[in-house]
Amino acid sequence: MNHFTIKDIENLCDIKAHTLRIWEQRYELFTPKRKESQHRIYDNDDLKELLRISFLYHSGHKISKIAALNPEEIQQLVEKSSLQESNQEVFVHQLIEAGVDFNKEKFELIINSVVKRIGLERCIIEVFYPFLQRIGLLWMTNNVIPAQEHFTSHIIRKKIIVATDGLKKADSSSPAMLVFAPAGEFHEIPLLAANYFLRKYHNRTIYFGVNVQLESLEYYLQYQPANSLYTHVLTKLTNDGVENYMELLCKKFPDKNIVLSGPAAKCIQQPPANLHIIRSIDEMIAFAKKRGDEKLAT
8 A cells, every 4th residue: 555645646646735735624625634744645545535526626626515415426526527539648547547456357457448439649648658657656756666656567568568569660662760768768658659650650660679889889880870869868967968978879870860759858958950859748759750751752
């Protein structure tokens, strides 16, 4: 059983701690447990209840109306709202619930349902990415143990890999793009997503995975052709930092087009001439489409 602070609940539910305290006092909506220090503390069941309340509140329901409902009525209203095709936030909340509880069957059922309904591309953008961002906040505050992050990531990882394998392969004679994350970077979901979109839009990729040493890239490129390298960096690299690493990579392969995506790309102030920076998933998809269209046109 995990325990969460009011700050954790604020991050996960996107409701200010001050607002949560007002709801508690004004509507008796939720009465959290308290430590001996009188600080509020929340467990798994509390998190689930507040996620449902948060979803309804952000969907336009007045908090006074929500407060008048019992837990079963709240759950029924959430399930009814989930039938609206335009609202994927409920699935993000449901994945958090299932992930915190290690409920594999429920987690996979939710994913399969969303993919069937809106397709994998929209699922990655509208469900997987927001979910991973939220679960990452718990992990960074030590309120989700690494096993839970691995548990959820493994299921999503498998789904993207299977979908990628099912895509039509690009012409083997077309220029390849080497897709990897550098040594020290272990977050694979965004890299798999990039590889999926590149492949979907007719780009030929060579997938190397995460934590790849520079020497491995050099060795491969000595014997196999590739005109581009794609890397995704979520965290800052431990040794020389992202900017120094990318400068080294661009100098090491001056004849290659180097593409960098991920939050760490913000560290790059003056990109080398052969470095292209992608700052969002929308930019990444647009890049994959454009590059694929160019390959088809030649």
